[in-house]
Amino acid sequence: xxxxxxxxxxxxxxxxxxxxxxxxxxxxxxxxxxxxxxxxxxxxxxxxxxxxxxxxxxxxxxxxxxxxxxxxxxxxxxxxxxxxxxxxxxxxxxxxxxxxxxxxxxxxxxxxxxxxxxxxxxxxxxxxxxxxxxxxxxxxxxxxxxxxxxxxxxxxxxxxxxxxxxxxxxxxxxxxxxxxxxxxxxxxxxxxxxxxxxxxxxxxxxxxxxxxxxxxxxxxxxxxxxxxxxxxxxxxxxxxxxxxxxxxxxxxxxxxxxxxxxxxxxxxxxxxxxxxxxxxxxxxxxxxxxxxxxxxxxxxxxxx
Amino acid sequence: xxxxxxxxxxxxxxxxxxxxxxxxxxxxxxxxxxxxxxxxxxxxxxxxxxxxxxxxxxxxxxxxxxxxxxxxxxxxxxxxxxxxxxxxxxxxxxxxxxxxxxxxxxxxxxxxxxxxxxxxxxxxxxxxxxxxxxxxxxxxxxxxxxxxxxxxxxxxxxxxxxxxxxxxxxxxxxxxxxxxxxxxxxxxxxxxxxxxxxxxxxxxxxxxxxxxxxxxxxxxxxxxxxxxxxxxxxxxxxxxxxxxxxxxxxxxxxxxxxxxxxxxxxxxxxxxx
Numbered sequence: 037x038x039x040x041x042x043x044x045x046x047x048x049x050x051x052x053x054x055x056x057x058x059x060x061x062x063x064x065x066x067x068x069x070x071x072x073x074x075x076x077x078x079x080x081x082x083x084x085x086x087x088x089x090x091x092x093x094x095x096x097x098x099x100x101x102x103x104x105x106x107x108x109x110x111x112x113x114x115x116x117x118x119x120x121x122x123x124x125x126x127x128x129x130x131x132x133x134x135x136x137x138x139x140x141x142x143x144x145x146x147x148x149x150x151x152x153x154x155x156x157x158x159x160x161x162x163x164x165x166x167x168x169x170x171x172x173x174x175x176x177x178x179x180x181x182x183x184x185x186x187x188x189x190x191x192x193x194x195x196x197x198x199x200x201x202x203x204x205x206x207x208x209x210x211x212x213x214x215x216x217x218x219x220x221x222x223x224x225x226x227x228x229x230x231x232x233x234x235x236x237x238x239x240x241x242x243x244x245x246x247x248x249x250x251x252x253x254x255x256x257x258x259x260x261x262x263x264x265x266x267x268x269x270x271x272x273x274x275x276x277x278x279x280x281x282x283x284x285x286x287x288x289x290x291x292x293x294x295x296x297x298x299x300x301x302x303x304x305x306x307x308x309x310x311x312x313x314x315x316x317x318x319x320x321x322x323x324x325x326x327x328x329x330x331x332x333x334x335x336x337x338x339x340x
Numbered sequence: 341x342x343x344x345x346x347x348x349x350x351x352x353x354x355x356x357x358x359x360x361x362x363x364x365x366x367x368x369x370x371x372x373x374x375x376x377x378x379x380x381x382x383x384x385x386x387x388x389x390x391x392x393x394x395x396x397x398x399x400x401x402x403x404x405x406x407x408x409x410x411x412x413x414x415x416x417x418x419x420x421x422x423x424x425x426x427x428x429x430x431x432x433x434x435x436x437x438x439x440x441x442x443x444x445x446x447x448x449x450x451x452x453x454x455x456x457x458x459x460x461x462x463x464x465x466x467x468x469x470x471x472x473x474x475x476x477x478x479x480x481x482x483x484x485x486x487x488x489x490x491x492x493x494x495x496x497x498x499x500x501x502x503x504x505x506x507x508x509x510x511x512x513x514x515x516x517x518x519x520x521x522x523x524x525x526x527x528x529x530x531x532x533x534x535x536x537x538x539x540x541x542x543x544x545x546x547x548x549x550x551x552x553x554x555x556x557x558x559x560x561x562x563x564x565x566x567x568x569x570x571x572x573x574x575x576x577x578x579x580x581x582x583x584x585x586x587x588x589x590x591x592x593x594x595x596x597x598x599x600x601x602x603x604x605x606x607x608x609x610x611x612x613x
Contacts, residue, residue, distance in 0.1 A: 038387065038388075038389035039386055040384055040385065040386050040387065040388040040389065040542070042386075042576075042580040042584075043580065043584055045543070046542070047388060047389045047390070047543075095595050095596070095599055098596055098599035099598075099599035099600065099603035099606070102603030102607070103604065103606045103607040104603075104607075106604065107607065107611075144435055144479070147432075148429075148431055148432065263596045266595055266596050267589070267592035267596060269592070270588050270589065270595060271589050271592055274584045274585050274588055274591075276584070276591070276592065278591070278595050279386070282598070285599070285602055289610075326429040326430060327429055327430075328430075330423055330430055332511070332512065333422055333430075334422050334512055335512060337419045337421075338416050338417075338419075338518075339416055339417040339418065339419060
């Protein structure tokens with residue numbers, strides 16, 4: 037059964053949409069990630085216009101982050117103060133990102149910037165995760181190896197506006213989470229992702245937050261950043277496809293449950309290694325598309 | 341059209357009467373052609389995945405005559421971009437904006453177009469998406485030799501497309517299925533009746549369409565008849581589209597509330613298990 041998506045103006049088989057939601061939902065449950073970095077390229081691959089894919093995915097991530105954050109809140113794994121600062125930065129960043137998105141769309145370079153962002157950021161994060169998980173796996177086999185310092189002091193800790201974050205056991209400048217939030221907000225708006233895959237390592241390695249609160253706090257602020265993107269894209273470009281988001285969501289909710297059950301069967305570093313390979317695979321695929329000569333150098337788009 | 345509708349109501353006898361009327365005493369008058377569509381309105385609902393329409397009609401024909409049918413969508417600007425390799429990757433470097441080009445153009449015929457009439461005759465009868473003589477304005481163009489000087493001077497000016505540029509546009513529009521020429525897609529009977537099945541694609545643009553039927557003899561268009569068709573979003577898909585465009589802020593807020601509610605519901609539903 038085909039369903040006509042009113043904003044994307046594309047007719048798609050309903051099985052494909054729910055299957056995409058379910059498949060990406062399974063992986064996001066398995067790895068504990070949002071899955072935007074998989075879903076947005078897949079939607080574009082299946083013929084959804086890039087602008088619609090990015091905005092609609094933002095809308096869907098609102099839902100998956102809400103359902104994810106509730107479990108973390110119950111366990112007290114959300115640092116609301118840190119989340120609020122990250123969110124303030126994220127609001128600024130995502131607002132800038134949406135404006136940048138419209139500008140790039142007008143000059144015909146949005147596809148290129150989306151693809152380049154994916155290649156660069158997925159490449160960096162994937163490579164870091166892979167080396168980290170390989171190192172952990174090797175270290176677990178050589179029991180005597182020394183552990184690195186947990187928390188290092190550098191110039192970042194000399195910035196003004198210091199604040200105490202009790203839940204994270206930190207006393208650092210508010211400018212740092214504000215800047216990280218803003219940077220990830222820009223990327224979230226342009227790439228159609230929640231940005232957890234950048235936010236989480238940034239919280240651990242740049243802010244020095246304890247790993248227990250990292251995922252919950254990241255999800256908490258992603259809700260607001262993606263809600264902001266949804267609202268701004270609705271107003272400025274009318275590219276949020278409510279029907280598509282709803283159907284993806286339906287598949288994703290179910291898929292995530294099975295994914296998180298399957299995830300319990302694997303070890304942490306194995307999961308991270310697999311996720312790293314997945315991230316790198318997406319990076320390589322998109323990079324390959326940029327480098328290989330297109331079938332037709334000319335392309336058209338109707339002005340509506 | 342009136343003749344045909346009358347015949348439609350009283351079915352077969354009237355149909356024969358109509359054909360006799362057309363082929364009979366009125367020989368001196370301009371050759372008549374009548375046509376009608378099975379449906380003059382195409383609703384794009386949530387279950388829309390392309391549709392088939394039947395176009396049928398009658399004409400005063402002779403053996404060897406041909407019929408050409410043109411389905412033309414609303415005029416629109418078409419952005420055409422050209423990619424080139426820059427620093428190892430393929431980047432859009434040039435933009436043409438084709439002015440007031442047909443967003444949809446399907447041609448059906450009883451034969452190959454080239455064996456029905458020559459290009460000039462087809463052009464005179466405005467058959468073919470390029471027959472209107474399309475022109476474009478040039479957008480940003482940094483395809484120059486790197487120093488850029490002068491390449492942007494043409495920006496804003498309207499330039500008539502040369503045959504090669506127009507054929508490039510045709511190739512792009514045929515690739516996405518919006519422009520199409522389908523030879524030998526009209527069936528005729530006894531040089532009096534014709535019918536064609538129009539299959540409309542799922543990516544059809546919305547708006548007011550014009551369906552023209554032309555009767556060709558010896559490479560010349562004898563007569564022409566036009567009828568209107570409307571393609572529009574309907575039902576749920578129209579509702580969502582209008583909501584998104586007319587109340588866009590409200591739509592965004594609604595989309596967020598829906599997402600928060602369903603995320604919360606999902607968490608609650610799976611927690612109980």
